[in-house]
Amino acid sequence: MTETKQTVVAAEDFRRIGTAGLSGEQLSKPALTYWRDVWRRFRENKLALLGLIILIAVVLMLYIGPLLSGQDYQFINGAIKNQPPSREHWFGTDEMGRDLFTRVCVGGRVSIIIGLCCTLVMFVIGSLLGALAGLKGGLVDDIIMRICEIVGNLPYLIIVVILSIVLGQSMFSLVLAMSLTAWVGTTRMVRGQILQIKEQDFIQAAYALGAGTGRIILKHLIPNTLGIVMVDITMSVPGFIFGEAFLSYIGLGIQAPGTSWGALASAGQQTMMFYPYQLFFPCLMIVFTILAFHLIGDGLADALDPKLRA
Numbered sequence: 001m002t003e004t005k006q007t008v009v010a011a012e013d014f015r016r017i018g019t020a021g022l023s024g025e026q027l028s029k030p031a032l033t034y035w036r037d038v039w040r041r042f043r044e045n046k047l048a049l050l051g052l053i054i055l056i057a058v059v060l061m062l063y064i065g066p067l068l069s070g071q072d073y074q075f076i077n078g079a080i081k082n083q084p085p086s087r088e089h090w091f092g093t094d095e096m097g098r099d100l101f102t103r104v105c106v107g108g109r110v111s112i113i114i115g116l117c118c119t120l121v122m123f124v125i126g127s128l129l130g131a132l133a134g135l136k137g138g139l140v141d142d143i144i145m146r147i148c149e150i151v152g153n154l155p156y157l158i159i160v161v162i163l164s165i166v167l168g169q170s171m172f173s174l175v176l177a178m179s180l181t182a183w184v185g186t187t188r189m190v191r192g193q194i195l196q197i198k199e200q201d202f203i204q205a206a207y208a209l210g211a212g213t214g215r216i217i218l219k220h221l222i223p224n225t226l227g228i229v230m231v232d233i234t235m236s237v238p239g240f241i242f243g244e245a246f247l248s249y250i251g252l253g254i255q256a257p258g259t260s261w262g263a264l265a266s267a268g269q270q271t272m273m274f275y276p277y278q279l280f281f282p283c284l285m286i287v288f289t290i291l292a293f294h295l296i297g298d299g300l301a302d303a304l305d306p307k308l309r310a
Contacts, residue, residue, distance in 0.1 A: 038300075038303045038304055039303075041302065041303040042299050042300065042302075042303040045298075045299040045302060045303070047295050047298065047299065048295055048296055048298065048299020048300070048302075048303075049299075050295060051291065051292040051293070051294070051295025051296040051298075051299065052292070052295075052296055052299075054288055054291065054292040054295075055289070055292035055293065055296065058108070058285065058288055058289055058292065059112070061105065061108075062105045062106075062108040062109050062112070063105075063109070065101065065102070065105040066101075066102045066105050066106065069090060069099065069101050069102055071089070071099035071101065071102045072099070072102065073098065073099065073102035073103045073105070073106045073259070074098065074257060075098060075099070076096050076097055076098055077093075077097035077098075078096070078097050079097065080093050080097045081093060081094075081095055081096065081097045082094070082095055082271070082274075082275050082278075083097075084275075084277060085277060089101065091104060091277065091281045092275070092277050092278065094267065094268075094278055095267070095271060095275075095278075100264075100277075100278060100281060101281075103259055103264060104261070104264060104281050104282055104285055106259060107254075107259040107260045107261050107263065107264050107282065108260075108261055108285055108289075110171070110254060110258065110259065110260040111241050111244055111245065111260045111261045111262065111286075111289075112237075112241065112289070113171075114171060114174060114175055114178075114240060114241070114244045114260070115237045115238070115240040115241040115244065116237060117175045117179075118175050118178045118179040118182060118236075118240040118243075119233055119236045119237050119240060121175065121179035121182075121183070122179050122182040122183045122186055122233075122236060123186065123229065123233055125179075125183040125186075125187070126182075126183035126184070126185070126186025126187040126189075126190060127186065127190050127222050127225070127229060128217065128222075129144050129148075129183070129187045129190075130186065130187040130188065130189065130190025130191040130193075130194065131190055131191075131194050131217040131221045131222055131225075132144065132213075132217065133145065133187070133191045133194075134190065134191040134192070134193070134194025134195045134198060134221075135194055135198055135213065135216065135217060135221060136213070141191075144187065144191075145188075145191075148184045148187055148188060151180070151181050151184055152181060152184040152185075154180075154181055156181060159177050159180055159181070160174075160177040160178075160247060160252055161252065163176060163177045163180075164177070164252055169252065169253070169254075169255045171254065171258075174244065174247065174253055174254070178240055178243055178244065178247075179240075182236065182240075185232075186229070186232060189228065189229070189232060190222075190225050190229065193224075193225040193228060194221050194225065197221070197224055197225075198221070202220065203216065203220060203221070206219075206220055227304040228304070230300055230304065231297055231300050231301045231304060234293055234296050234297035234300055235293070235294070235297040237293050238289065238290035238293040238294060241261075241286065241289060241290060241293075242286065242290060244260060244261075244262055245260070245261050245262030245265060245286055246262065247262065248260050248261075248262025248263040248265075248266060249262045249263075249265055249266040249269075250266075251266070261282045261283075261285055261286050262282075264278075264281075264282035265279060265282045265283055265286070268280075268282060268283075
């Protein structure tokens with residue numbers, strides 16, 4: 001009984017010493033969670049915040065801009081062909097007399113949606129296959145890694161051309177072609193992370209409690225790899241946007257009457273010598289968007305790095 005009392009007193013003294021010098025406000029503050037700490041360090045990165053502001057401004061312009069301009073992106077007016085930027089047409093008009101500002105906004109929606117869809121497909125396939133390969137190992141790991149090697153060596157442009165012929169030049173075929181090989185890198189990255197954490201105690205405890213492979217992957221493994229995967233996702237979106245712009249530029253992307261930044265840049269390139277603004281504005285939006293995602297990705301890489309945690 002005496003020893004128990006002494007232990008309680010010692011613990012109380014230790015608590016007092018540990019909290020000595022701390023104000024009541026500091027003691028009453030809730031514990032800083034991992035994601036709150038990530039957000040705190042992300043906010044301290046000025047360039048990352050700048051990228052976030054640029055991205056928000058671009059998205060707002062894409063969806064609110066056409067409402068403010070009052071123009072229809074498909075309306076053709078032959079009397080105002082190739083007009084320079086003005087108060088009525090903020091980015092000017094194209095060779096068919098269509099308002100270029102609304103076409104840039106609508107085309108930007110298509111480009112960003114394609115980038116996000118390709119990234120989602122890459123994340124789902126890559127995370128699940130990478131987690132399965134890392135967790136199971138053995139024959140399952142060998143099969144998945146061999147598939148990654150085969151798919152990763154497929155010629156990208158040939159896949160796009162074949163799918164365009166088979167499925168037609170649509171957004172679906174474009175997303176499928178661009179994401180068909182993109183998941184390979186994510187699979188290898190997630191597999192490497194899973195190999196490091198699958199032997200930890202909480203995974204063994206989940207097995208002991210009877211959790212199945214699917215539950216362990218979805219509830220325990222993938223959440224513990226989200227840090228590095230989020231950085232990969234943030235860096236992949238601009239890559240897909242640029243890839244769509246390139247494919248549309250060479251005529252393998254979005255086709256008329258639809259439009260995208262790549263399609264607008266392709267059309268503007270043909271009149272660049274006389275009407276450079278038709279190429280300048282869609283390219284400027286591509287640059288701003290890719291820059292924003294890269295700044296955010298760099299900020300997340302620093303914020304999610306456990307070595308930099310205070």
